[in-house]
Amino acid sequence: MTIDNTTKTTVPFSREQLESVLKTRFFYAPAFELYGGVSGLYDYGPPGCAFQANIVDVWRKHFILEEDMLEVDCTMLTPHEVLKTSGHVDKFSDWMSKDPKTGEIFRADHIVEEVLEARLKGDQEARGLVKDANAAVQENADKKKRKKKVKQIEAIKLDDDIVKEYETVLAKIDGYSGEDLGKLMVKYNIGNPVTGDPLEPPRAFNLMFETAIGPSGQMKGYLRPETAQGQFLNFNKLLEFNNNKTPFASASIGKSFRNEISPRAGLLRVREFLMAEIEHFLDPLDKSHPRFHEVNDIVLPFLPREVQESGSTTPIVTTIGEAVSSGMVDNETLGYFIARIYLFLVSIGVDDTKLRFRQHMANEMAHYATDCWDGELLTSYGWIECVGCADRSAFDLTVHSKKTKEKMVVRQKLEKPIEVTKYEIDLTKKLFGPKFRKDAPKVEAFLLNLSQEELEKNAKLLKDNGKITFNVEGVESEVELDEKFVVIEKRTKIEHVREYVPNVIEPSFGIGRIIYAVFEHSFWSRPEDTARSVLSFPPLVAPTKVLLVPLSNNKELVPVTTEVSKILRKEKIPFKVDDSGVSIGKRYSRNDELGTPFGITIDFESAKDKSVTLRERDSTKQVRGSIEEVIKAIKEITYEGSSWEESTKNLTPFTSTQTEETV
Structure with missing residues (x-):
């Protein structure tokens, strides 16, 4: 619906x-x-x-x-090494600025955005006041006072060029670096919004929650x-x-x-x-x-x-x-x-x-x-x-593969063999042990995991200088190798299998941000009484689908209420019974605030013929039919995407003598 x-x-x-x-x-x-x-x-x-x-x-x-x-x-617990490899330890940051007097912390891009938006809003209000005051000048004999008021208001207006400049900055706000934000704060005199005091230049703040894994505290991790x-x-x-x-x-x-x-x-x-x-x-x-x-x-x-x-x-x-x-x-x-x-x-x-x-x-x-x-x-x-x-x-599969020395690739069998030219590296492994001792496996693994770009670069260095030098994590001194240890050549081969790292x-x-946006997009007030709020959730996602409302606490209505509850429960349709003593209008009103899309009213006619009234939240339209017909309509609208008009066309329009507006 x-x-x-x-x-x-x-x-x-x-x-x-x-x-x-x-x-x-x-x-x-x-x-x-x-x-x-x-x-x-x-x-x-x-x-x-x-x-x-x-x-x-x-x-x-x-x-x-x-x-x-x-x-x-x-x-949810992640070792430091994983997030170091992914880049989060070094780069997962926002820019923050500190007030040196109060110690208060502000996110730099947000404070720039909020201050400029507030100034633009003030400018729009001022322009509106100027327009109103000018109109009043034309109608009022006391023109001197009105003109003076116009001048006072015009004094707080922003120049058109400044307005355009602010709008341009706001359009680009997500692309500024910390240094850029610092310059904007100085240029536009943006400080503590309460005291007006200047803030320190923005600096990076890593957003991850750090923790220790295990009783020793030696394994560093993050949420x-x-x-x-x-x-x-x-x-x-x-x-x-x-x-x-x-x-x-x-x-x-x-x-x-x-x-x-x-x-x-x-x-x-x-x-x-x-x-x-x-x-x-x-x-x-x-x-x-x-x-x-x-x-x-x-x-x-x-x-x-x-x-x-x-x-x-x-x-x-x-x-x-x-x-x-x-x-x-x-x-x-x-x-x-x-x-x-x-x-x-x-x-x-x-x-x-x-x-x-x-x-x-x-x-x-x-x-x-x-x-x-x-x-x-x-x-x-x-x-x-x-x-x-x-x-x-x-990126992600490549960096984790390089760090762990574990291939993360797709192997695709080719219908037709292809000729492939690429750089390959050969190691004289018998020389690595005597030279590097316990570090030999680390050096070998480093070389065997070089990318094509890195192999090409080192092949040129080896040819030009007769040696290559590099640093290996976990090896204290710089590694230097000549052609006795390593050979890097471009070779052409016939391949029957294509191997590639997939893109993502x-x-x-x-989810929380989406939920809040839906709250705002669904919220409105009834024109006849603005205190009566409504959350117009689609029935599919509404917390409760049906409000079951016995007209009174009379014992005659209990069996029908029990029967309808049993059917709704069997059909797995979330519902709530409200048999409180307040008026039916008030009961519907407070459930409109919960976004409940449908109401089933049980009255004394229900006790006689098992018919009930179905009420739609947004329009407050009501129709009447048998219990089975009404629940069928609710199911179709909620779970099958049917419209109110289509699913209730065989039900009878209903006007209650005890209207729900009586709250």
Whole structure:
């Protein structure tokens, strides 16, 4: 069932009202609140747990089942060596600035963004006031006072050039380095937003939580910052499980941890969160997708890097097919997953008018990535990255293979043998033992794992200088070898098997951020009473599907309530009985805040003929029919994607004499 936007109201969105509903109905709450709470940590209550579980269930069916992916559940504790190899120890950082007077810490890009946005907002308000005051001058005899007011307001306006400059900076905010952010803070006089005092220049802060594994404390580790590394390290097992066939994808759903500098905005920036990640392994020479034609015509809003670099945030709206064929999106498989991400987000309640795909800028994208797009959702906090979709090339498998000396490759039997020319290295191993003693295996392993580029470079050095020198981890002194020890030559061979390291397309979902965006996109107030809030969740993901409402506590209604409950339970439809003494309108109203899409009212007619009334949350329309007919309609709408109109066309429209507006 799609949400009928005509049932919504023009009442302005209120974040405060939404947060009040989420808190009152215990969707989530600050963790350890009795002890003052810990910033960036939250507990989910009953409706929040159910909502998250339903979204994960839809994700699993939409991706894992639909795409025949291999699901794994890997440990959250990760040894230092693994994350050192992946680059997280050295590069998994954000830029922070410290107030030397108060000791307060700020995330540099956020404070620049917030200050400039606040100044632009103030400028817009000032321009509006000038317009109003000028209009008043024309209508009011006391023109001198009005003109003076206009001049005062105009004094706080920003110059048009400054406005354009601020907008350009904000369009590029995700691409600035720490040094760039420091220069912006000086240029625009950005300091502590409360005191105005200057901040220290930005410096890198690693976001991983460090820990010790084992009682000795000697094995250094971290709480994982993502679920991806466990999937990469299990690649060979997954390939074997998949009968050595590629392409294939693995998937993982689990908690990750990041020690955020300044947690804020509820579920949007937290220190512990649920991730759902996919690693799609494919041939680097063939990044087509067999099902791309199914999504070819889906129209999406794209914000490519060229548009951002020009200082604009106006998206290019085009089909995913055109985006791939034009080269804006690098390849079919990347484009296929971008489209599938869109379909998933819309199915769980994301407003498609508040969704865009933003391409990483050149200095923002990881050095190994071929292309990367973020699925961003518009909230009252601005555009928020909720999904990343990147072509990570062969980086992860390559670095882990090189570190562990374990091949992570696909072997493809060729229909026709091919002639291959490449560099090969020969070692005179009998000389390595006497020269390097216990370090000989380390030196040999280092040489045998050199890439083609490294072999080519060393072949030239060996030819020009008669020797090569290099450093090996775990060997104290620099290693020097001449042609007696090593020979590096380019050779041509006939190969019957092609061996390659697969590339990886990685869609990565922040479930908590998506949940919060759906909260905002689904929230509205009834026009006749703005205190009556509604969360218009799609029935598929709503925490509870049905509110069962006996009209009164009369004993005559108990058997029907019991019978309907039994059938709903048998059909595995989540429901809740509300037989409290308050009016039926108030009971429906408080469950509208929980996003419950349907209500079944049991009245005294129900006791006579087993008919009940079915109420739809958004429109408050009601129809009447037998218990079986009503539950059948609920199942069709919730789980089969049917519309309200189609599934209730054989039921009788109903107008209650005891209307629900009597709250």
